[in-house]
Amino acid sequence: MSRYALLRLLTALPTLLLLVTLSFFLMRLAPGGPFDGERSLPPEIEASLRAEYHLDEPLPQQYLRYLGGLLRGDLGPSFQYQGFRVRELIAAGLPVSLSLGLLAMALALLLGGATGVVASLRPGSVLDRGLMSLAMLGISVPSYVVGPLLVLLFAVLLRWLPAGGWEPGRWSDLLLPVLALALPQIAAIARLLRGSMLEVLRQPYIRTARAKGLPESRVVLVHALKPALLPVLSYLGPATAGLITGSVVVEQVFGLPGIGRYFVQGALNRDYTLVLGVVLVYGAMIVLFNFLVDLLYGLLDPRLRRA
């Protein structure tokens, strides 16, 4: 098992290298550069800035220089936040983004899971149809619409929660962003789990569980839920990607100082190293989550355990 885990992690390295390479050159394909502002700099100052950041070197050389930095754990200097290393910026933003993402994931699993199970128990009932209509709505409304709506309701009208901003340790700041980020995932997981529960509840082994005289709660939560969770588990990989793209928007809407905001600002300002650094972190997180999902899969499905 540990050998398999090690192997899986090693194969992630080429994936990440490919990601960095593609992003590096794609960024450079975009028109403009980090020092093109509204007021143009005097040519000699711009030239010295370009030399300072090695932007005057041929592209392949810059690429190799960047990779060399990565090997030493250096993500390079930020062009926009002068005097800051990208590593420092990410280290400052990551705790906010991680709290946001992990809380949203936990909320999505709990609420989406409960909704899916409840809806599956009486398929076609008013409750089931109501929940699934809500879920459809949750999937189709994007977070940049949900976010402002939540602000309007809870911050502006009800004045229960702050409209945005972040103070370390004030968890109420995260409530609305987490909800906005989690809603589409709650909906997706609810629909997915309802479907797989319905499938599992038709299986002969569920009839056996009932013939054993087990209470219905045990039939549902032990005998049916475990197999029904497998499709949800495989959805967690894509869900991570969805949470990451969602967090880029949500951090912007709520003014949270996470790495998603750096990503947006970095992209707008052609802050090449900052964008690359954030992409690399995102890529690593997706790889890591998919890896964890595979491990969990082996734990849930005994038939895969020895493979």
Next chain:
Amino acid sequence: MALLEVEDLSIDYPRGRVVDGLSFTLEAGGCLGLVGESGSGKSQSALALLGLLPEQARVQGSLRFQGQDLLALPEASRRRLRGSAIGMVFQDPMSSLNPYLRIGSQLTEMLVVHRGLGQGSAEAEALRMLEAVRIGDARRRLRQCPHEFSGGMRQRVMIAMMLLLKPALLIADEPTTALDVTVQAEVLRLLADLRREFGLALLMISHDLGVIAEVADQVLVLYGGRMMERGPVPQVLGQARHPYTRGLIACRPRLDSPLGRPLSAIPGSVVSARDARTGCVFAPRCELARALCQRQRPVWTSVDGGAGLACHAAAGWPENGDG
């Protein structure tokens, strides 16, 4: 008092009736074979006994088990009977055990839920029962999952699970149909042994007359949801009177029949009770059928030796034998 008395059991679905007027009694420790083609209502009747039919099914008649009227019991009491007083073994051992749970926990949960046993003593019981159904190395086996067992072993695990609480009645729905012939004999022998050992009554459902002849002492032949013939095995299978029973017996492939002789078959295809509301359900396929059979449902006629059947021809064409 008989262990199980079924009287005039009928099961209706919105799309029609699947079991129509089933009656039989099963004594404690006895074995009744329920025979019929697929769709004849055997499994539906069994599920009705357990109270496991889908919601849209409507069950009528009377089901008395150990003197209590099953249909009048609240769901909670019926659930407590399931598994503890009435066990059921299903046809396909490959899909009837939960593939995601260890055998051990599937066995012990019976004792924990019904008896409130602790994990330790439940495991000891489970171990004893696995040994009783002749599964070797039982201690290690408890930690394994169903996919690590062969088909025959899974069926034995299933039987062990359903006997853990020493039920008075075990319903076995085609328990050997999905198994190899050699394994089949093994499981049948095991069931017969356990029946003696535990004083268990067995309701054996099968389409295989050979299986019934081997284990049952009473047999009930079902067709299209209705009773065709019922009685002691030697009488019904040895001197069948009903044309359907005779047809079933004639259809059995025999190793000693001359080579090249085609297997016999009952012409036509199976009907269900909902297709024929008047007349005899078997009439469309019966060689002896006359106009009366299409028109009037044959009444149940007792013959000597505790047997009975529903057939105009066997009853000597009452109503002046017109047609």
